[in-house]
Every structure is written in structure tokens, then in C-alpha cells.
Amino acid sequence: DAGVIQSPRHEVTEMGQEVTLRCKPISGHNSLFWYRQTMMRGLELLIYFNNNVPIDDSGMPEDRFSAKMPNASFSTLKIQPSEPRDSAVYFCASQPSRTGELFFGEGSRLTVL
Amino acid sequence: DQQVKQNSPSLSVQEGRISILNCDYTNSMFDYFLWYKKYPAEGPTFLISISSIKDKNEDGRFTVFLNKSAKHLSLHIVPSQPGDSAVYFCAASDGGGADGLTFGKGTHLIIQP
Numbered sequence: 001d002a003g004v005i006q007s008p009r010h011e012v013t014e015m016g017q018e019v020t021l022r023c024k025p026i027s028g029h030n031s032l033f034w035y036r037q038t039m040m041r042g043l044e045l046l047i048y049f050n051n052n053v054p055i056d057d058s059g060m061p062e063d064r065f066s067a068k069m070p071n072a073s074f075s076t077l078k079i080q081p082s083e084p085r086d087s088a089v090y091f092c093a094s095q096p097s098r099t100g101e102l103f104f105g106e107g108s109r110l111t112v113l
Numbered sequence: 114d115q116q117v118k119q120n121s122p123s124l125s126v127q128e129g130r131i132s133i134l135n136c137d138y139t140n141s142m143f144d145y146f147l148w149y150k151k152y153p154a155e156g157p158t159f160l161i162s163i164s165s166i167k168d169k170n171e172d173g174r175f176t177v178f179l180n181k182s183a184k185h186l187s188l189h190i191v192p193s194q195p196g197d198s199a200v201y202f203c204a205a206s207d208g209g210g211a212d213g214l215t216f217g218k219g220t221h222l223i224i225q226p
Contacts, residue, residue: 004156033213042218043157043202056212091156099209101147104156 002026004105006092012111018080021108024073025094033102034067034077035091043091049075050098082112116140117205119217127225132190134220136203139184143205147214148177148188151200160201161188164209190222198224 005024013019025032033048047057049069057067064083069075079086089109093102118137126132134148144165149157163170163177163186170177176189190197200221204214 031211035216043216045213045215048213093156095210098211099145101159101162101210102214104149104158106154106156 004092004094004103006090006105006108008108009106010109010111012113013082014113015083016081017112018078019082019086019110019112021077021090021092021110023075023077023092023105025075025092026096026103027073029094029096029103031095031098032069032075033093033095034075035093035104037089037091037107046077079110082110084112086110087112114139115217116143117203117215117217119201119203119220121220122218123221123223125223125225126193128195129192132188132193132197132222132224134188134190134201134203134222136186136188136217137184138186138205140205140207140215141184142207143215145206145209146177146179146186147204147206147210148175149202149204149216151202151219157202193222193224195224195226198222 007022031050034046035043037043046059047067052069067077089107091107093104147162148160150160151157161172161175161177163179179186200219202219203217
């Protein structure tokens with residue numbers, strides 16, 4: 001079975017550019033989470049969806065960040081405009097029900113110059 | 114304010130010996146605890162979990178201990194093997210994982226031959 005699929009794996013962009021990260025959760029999983037990993041703060045929860053509906057976006061750092069889940073098999077995390085401090089690894093994870101473990105993708109490493 | 118703390122950024126253990134990774138938490142509402150393992154350039158993968166109604170859970174070489182009064186949990190790996198070298202994240206939730214997981218910053222375990 002395919003796991004959580006994220007793209008791109010690596011993204012290098014210049015400050016001010018728009019960045020879109022994509023995620024395909026495991027089929028049948030009802031919840032989807034976006035995390036950001038940095039050396040300073042570790043793994044931070046940015047936003048999560050349940051049945052495609054955003055439940056809590058309190059972890060989104062600024063209005064420059066937005067996330068959508070138009071259907072059960074696709075989600076995007078957009079940063080516009082991007083800044084160097086957004087450089088991090090962004091993980092998407094899905095969960096089969098409202099409880100239990102999360103299954104993570106391999107991450108998207110973003111570098112903003 | 115870190116609600117889940119892993120105070121040892123790294124730990125070095127000889128192959129065959131016991132590895133003990135520690136984790137402290139501050140939120141008394143947490144009722145579900147997990148350990149994740151992460152290799153470089155990969156996403157975190159679930160290792161073992163424990164509910165607050167238990168104080169021990171064992172799975173092969175991995176055992177997690179929970180001390181609720183001390184708000185402390187630990188992961189024991191015995192015997193340690195070279196493939197165990199990775200970053201280990203402690204995670205916690207107050208709803209069985211329904212609202213995502215709060216992660217510690219991780220401990221880099223290095224198994225020496």
C-alpha cells in the first residue's frame with residue numbers, strides 16, 4: 001500500500017516567491033495534518049483537517065500561510081510570499097480515524113534564499 | 114512553552130546494551146503517548162504507544178514506561194542494534210490523538226559497534 005505522498009521533496013526558491021506543497025494522504029484516512037520541523041522548534045503542528053474540513057489552524061504562523069483540502073485525496077500548503085525564515089522540512093501526516101497514530105510522508109524540504 | 118520535553122539532544126550507546134530515552138510532559142490532560150523513530154531524509158515512523166491507563170507497554174525489544182505522577186515516560190530498547198541509530202521523538206495527545214500530536218524536539222540515538 002502506498003503511504004502518504006508529498007511533493008516536491010525539495011524546493012529552493014527566492015524570497016517573495018509563492019510556494020505550494022502537496023500531499024496525498026493514505027486512502028481511507030479521515031484526518032490530515034501539516035507539521036513543520038525546524039532545529040529550534042522541532043515538529044510543530046500547523047493545521048489539521050477532519051473529513052476535508054479544517055479543524056484547527058492555530059499553528060499557522062502567519063497569514064502568508066494557507067492550507068486547503070479540496071477532497072479526501074489531496075491537500076496543499078501554500079506560502080505567499082515566502083521568507084527565509086520559512087526554510088524548514090514540512091511534513092504531511094494522515095490518520096485513519098479521529099484517534100491513534102499518525103502516518104507521515106517523507107517531507108518536503110523548503111529552502112528560501 | 115514546550116509541553117513535551119526531551120532534554121537529551123543526543124545519546125550514545127554500545128551495541129547490545131540498553132538504550133533509555135526519556136521524555137517529560139507538562140500538560141496533565143495528556144492521555145496518550147507515542148514514540149516515533151526518524152531516519153535522515155525520511156518521515157517519522159510510529160514505534161510504540163501507551164495509554165494513560167497503563168504504566169508499561171512492550172513490543173519486542175521496545176518497552177515504554179509511563180509515570181503519570183512524575184509526568185515522565187521513557188523508551189527502553191534492549192538489546193540495542195546498529196539499525197536503531199535514528200532520532201526518536203516523544204509525542205503526546207489529550208484526546209487519543211484526535212487533535213494531532215504534540216512532539217518533543219527529539220533525541221538522536223547513536224549505537225556504537
